[in-house]
Amino acid sequence: MLKYAFNRILLMIPTLIAVAIIVFLVLRVVPGDIVELKLTAEGGEVSMEQIEAEKKRLGLNDPLHIQFYNYMIGIPQGDLGISLWTEKPVAEEIGSRIGLSFQLAIFSTILAVLLAFPLGTLSALFRGTFLDYVIRIITIGGIAVPAFWLGMLLIMLVLSFGKLPPLGTVSFFVDPLTNFNQMIWPAISVGYRYTSVVARMLRSSILEVLSEDYIRTARAKGLYERVVIVKHGMRNALLPTVTVIGLEFAFLLGGLVVTESVFNLNGIGKLFIDSVIRNDLNLLQGLVLTVATAFVLVNLIVDLCYAALDPRIRYQS
């Protein structure tokens, strides 16, 4: 098991290196120039000399291989360069905002798992009944409704009750209650889809597992139905569900871009949009790399969960 985990962790390295290279190359192909944007934004006429000088100062005129070398050497040292716009270190820009996004992601994951498990299980066990239909309608809604639209509805709902959460996010560690009040709405708007996808997956995998031969064996042994479902059924049904939880978590990080705008949260989603609009290559690189790392980490956790749940995978290595 330890060796399996170690192998998985080592495998992350080449994946991340590949991501770094691809991101670097793709961004250099994208047209647009931050220097022009930055200087004209300050108003007034800008001469070619000024642009050239600024480019030189920011190192944008260096040959590509030098830029690449600096970039790749920086990564392992935690140096992602400086933001071309604010000229603060990229790591700092991301670091100050990632906490919020991460909290939102975790929040909605917890919410989704807490809701999806009872929903999916009930739906499977009461298959074909009224309850099943209700749950299935609710969950298909979650897949169909876009998170940002749901977010806007939620804001209107909160407003109509006149209970507006205070603006400006408060850290969870400073004032958990206010923080919860602020985060719960975006978490719901993102978590609805998450819940739906996981609940539907759980439903179908429970149904599949319950028709397996070993469930019949368990019943023929005279075990209590509760034991048959929970001990023999659920653990097997969890395997595909865990994969979906992991995949959706990664999907969610991307989805935050829109939701954070709707709720006006200053997380990496918003930073993403800003950096794209401003053509801030360094910041964009850093952001993509951060999200990719999160993605790979989540996959690692999924793999480890798999090994913990399924002895066949555990013993293969």
Next chain:
Amino acid sequence: MSVSKIKKYNNDVLLDVLNLSVTFELKNASVKAVDNISFKIKRGEFLAVVGESGCGKSVSALSILKLLPPKIAKIESTHLIFDGVDISNWTTSQLREIRGKRISMIFQEPMTSLNPVLTIGDQITEPLITHLKLTANEAQNRAIELMSMVGIPEPENRLNQYPHQFSGGMRQRVMIAIGLACEPDLIIADEPTTALDVTIQAQILELLKDISKRLGIAVIMITHNLGVVAAYADNVNVMYAACIIETGSSNDIFKNPSHPYTIGLLRSVPRLDKSREGKLATIYGLPPNLMNPPSGCRFAERCPIYEKQCDNSPALIDNVTSKNAKVACWKTDFAKVTGAKMYASNKKTKKSVPDVNATPILTVNNLKQHFNISLRSGWFTSKSGKVKAVDDVSFSILPGETVGLVGESGCGKTSVGRSILHLNNPTNGDINFQNISMNKDSIALVRRDMQVIFQDPFSSLNPRMTIGKILEEPLIVHKIINDKASRLKRVNELLEQVGLYTYMADRYPHELSGGQRQRVGIARALAMEPKLIICDEPVSALDVSVQAQIINLLEDLQAELGISYLFIAHDLAVVRHISHKVIVMYLGKIMEVADEKSLYSKPQHPYTKALLDAAPVPDPEIEKNRKRTILKGELPSPLNPPPGCVFSTRCPEYTKECSKLTPPLVKFTDEHFVSCIKVKEFNA
């Protein structure tokens, strides 16, 4: 209410089933899968339920404990008295108390019947903890006891292992251990050995019989294998189309079968203990569709002695001649008199004999097929192993000859077939077909003359193509017939040649029965007018009566067209019936080659002897007097075959020399070759 508290009014009869019916309510139809069956089983009795697939034997067994999906399956009965208590109206939670405790079940598929994520120990101790309220420690000790009772080595260590670390045979032993855990009164075994090899089957059945006799447990065994019935059962129920049509002691059924179906069934099985006497008897047609069963006798449509009277349903009544036997047939007396003759009409044709002096159509010399398998992949160290699926195999096939290739699963018989077809490129060796040495370039030339029939008639036909398209395709690909009209004519010809109707050309594979699909497989092979057909387990997925039809068809085609067959199978009796020459393989090597007669009557190699010994014969009298020497252990890992003779680890005649040198295939008589260093000794 607990069963034990109620007074037992009849100690002798353990289970009394009266008028049991099971109806499956499907969306647009209802199927009566079990129709009004009644039977009794006594304490300690071994009852076999036989019948072909779809006859309702498994469903009736599962319905006793209501293990069928409750929403679809409607179970009705007058009564279902188990140990003096009517359990027919019990709810599932009441039944739960006796499931696994007083009645336990063993299922067919040992591979899927155990939970893959729980340890073996956990799965064996579960019923002990639930029913007998043992503590975890007590249960574990009992589990170890049970595991050694069913012959699982090192039970203490294996307790913490998972199902995937066990072989099929070992998993079935685990299932038996679970079944025995609470010392039940009745074990229901649903095809317990169908998925297993014949030597393992013998191990498992002997174990089941031995333990049940010792502990006084009654056994209901569901099977389609008549040999197994004759060898182990006290009494037999024969089921056909959801009804019990004949019941009696094993002797009654095999010696004096009274129902035309039973007679037909017994006559259509090839015999291991007898040379071919003629063609196999076949029962015409297929079992009726249970969605719309015939109103009269359900066998009437296929019965050779049908009369007007048979349009009324016959009751299961006492059979006049045998005590305790019952039969559901209007014409029992007539059936008895006519007996075997019913099915034997002008079928006594001889097997065609190949010309011994002809040049072989196929010669295989020193064929080797090795596979590299990655065992462990690491960052800097990876380990790969070599599986010698076929290791130095040589043989030849004459024109018009059938060569049988037998052995247990994993012996390399299928790999031989695939190498000859160049579906796998052989690692080494020479394959000579019609005097052309086969290699990558010449294969295209000879492939037309060499065709294949696969085991699974369903998955080997493209489900999205009609039968006509399937048969037409090779004619197009090989540019044999170029205009459409004559192609269709040829397709019709082929269909008729294999006993199908021309209108079936427009059907899809799923619209045909298993036997019909296998006929399509044969027609597809015939389309190329081949000289050699490699038949890879062509009948092992089919029911007995259909199997006989296919075997007869293959024989007819050989007599008519002079085709040669390489007949790969694990069923020794079928191979004996159809083959001129038989090759026995074990772990990639040939153990023995001989003509059919001498191989079966004078087997020389200990492995051949063991195989023949393990296979039961459908005759209870022979079975009673038979002393089995059962092969111990299982097939060793092909990654790490034993040194010297590959069979040495399981051989009853093993001596030290066997591990030292690999025995060559030596001549015993002109037509008989054996690979064993002690052959001379046996005959001294």
